[in-house]
Amino acid sequence: MSVENKKENMGIGFFERYLTVWVAICIVVGILVGQILPIIPQTLNKFEYYNVSIPVAILIWLMIYPMMLKIDFSSIVNATKKPKGLIVTCVTNWLIKPFTMYLIAAFFFNVVFKTWIPVDLAKDYLAGAVLLGAAPCTAMVFVWSHLTKGDPAYTLVQVAVNDLIILIAFTPIVAFLLGVSDVSVPYGTLIMSTILFVVIPLTAGFITRTIIVKNKGLEYFNNVFLKKFDNITIIGLLLTLIIIFSFQGDIIINNPLHIVLIAVPLTIQTFLIFGIAYGWAKLWKLPHNIAAPAGMIGASNFFELAVAVAIALFGLKSGAALATVVGVLVEVPVMLTLVKIANNTRPWFTSENK
Numbered sequence: 001m002s003v004e005n006k007k008e009n010m011g012i013g014f015f016e017r018y019l020t021v022w023v024a025i026c027i028v029v030g031i032l033v034g035q036i037l038p039i040i041p042q043t044l045n046k047f048e049y050y051n052v053s054i055p056v057a058i059l060i061w062l063m064i065y066p067m068m069l070k071i072d073f074s075s076i077v078n079a080t081k082k083p084k085g086l087i088v089t090c091v092t093n094w095l096i097k098p099f100t101m102y103l104i105a106a107f108f109f110n111v112v113f114k115t116w117i118p119v120d121l122a123k124d125y126l127a128g129a130v131l132l133g134a135a136p137c138t139a140m141v142f143v144w145s146h147l148t149k150g151d152p153a154y155t156l157v158q159v160a161v162n163d164l165i166i167l168i169a170f171t172p173i174v175a176f177l178l179g180v181s182d183v184s185v186p187y188g189t190l191i192m193s194t195i196l197f198v199v200i201p202l203t204a205g206f207i208t209r210t211i212i213v214k215n216k217g218l219e220y221f222n223n224v225f226l227k228k229f230d231n232i233t234i235i236g237l238l239l240t241l242i243i244i245f246s247f248q249g250d251i252i253i254n255n256p257l258h259i260v261l262i263a264v265p266l267t268i269q270t271f272l273i274f275g276i277a278y279g280w281a282k283l284w285k286l287p288h289n290i291a292a293p294a295g296m297i298g299a300s301n302f303f304e305l306a307v308a309v310a311i312a313l314f315g316l317k318s319g320a321a322l323a324t325v326v327g328v329l330v331e332v333p334v335m336l337t338l339v340k341i342a343n344n345t346r347p348w349f350t351s352e353n354k
Contacts, residue, residue: 023241023332026238026245030241031252034249035253041243044247053243053247059240060236063140063143063240065201065205065232066226071153071156071205071206082154082290088277088286088294089294093298096298098177101132104268107265108261109265117261124320126323127178127320127323128320128321128327131323132266134174136300140303141159141293143237144293144300144339148343151287209221270299270331270335271338273295274298274338277298278291281295288348295338299338300331301331303331
């Protein structure tokens with residue numbers, strides 16, 4: 001087993017091996033850019049459509065496109081014939097995650113941290129946490145799946161199902177948990193995000209794969225063409241973080257203690273949801289390349305949607321908006337930890353070939 005692990009580590013690229021360090025550096029660089037060169041985020045902020053940042057969308061597209069290239073599109077049909085992974089994803093994301101997020105966040109903001117957080121602000125933070133809890137990941141999960149050697153076709157099916165459920169379930173769940181009836185969801189944001197983060201890279205991947213395989217053959221495609229995109233996903237992730245944190249630097253710097261307090265329930269929730277989905281997949285004897293993405297998709301969040309709705313409902317400088325931004329801050333290092341856990345526990349699962 002040690003020899004196996006050694007081989008696997010040798011296969012990990014330079015960027016991937018020290019990804020946590022690069023992430024920390026990029027967060028700091030992003031905040032510094034926002035403080036020292038505010039003209040950069042101000043300019044980038046102008047390129048927005050339906051609350052979706054086009055520069056961020058392009059970088060997320062850069063992350064996802066190499067993974068879409070790897071999808072054998074005939075395998076998507078086969079993925080739908082294996083419903084267990086989809087059941088784990090859907091039940092965890094929609095019948096467990098939003099409600100555990102509400103309970104954990106309410107306990108910490110209203111009970112544990114009530115000495116440090118005023119009542120009104122606690123309500124705002126709880127609202128932001130609920131928005132995160134009701135928005136499971138649709139874009140970044142491709143990155144986490146890639147890092148755990150997940151089945152890209154199955155991950156795509158999971159994301160597609162999630163997108164459809166979000167359109168129907170997001171508003172009533174948020175309205176129920178927040179006790180309000182006038183929660184408006186920017187459906188333009190949802191549709192734009194789906195087009196930018198799924199439809200465009202999926203179409204581009206399909207066209208590229210078809211042309212290259214037809215003209216050069218599958219062996220060239222797998223052994224030469226795909227190699228050209230090594231580390232592109234990681235570079236896209238790091239540049240995305242720089243841009244996101246250049247936008248949010250002021251909020252983070254002005255609320256250091258509250259950021260730590262908000263991060264506590266969000267971190268606990270992330271580990272809990274991953275544990276539920278990943279453990280369930282293990283009990284159901286699912287292969288690791290399906291179990292890992294199933295755990296990641298619920299643990300990670302559709303932060304673009306959560307931030308957009310928080311700003312639309314409560315305002316840019318609200319506690320709810322701050323909570324969703326902290327969700328972004330917490331997500332990457334925590335998800336990298338879960339990636340490491342998933343990779344270290346691969347031997348617990350059945351072979352992908354079974």
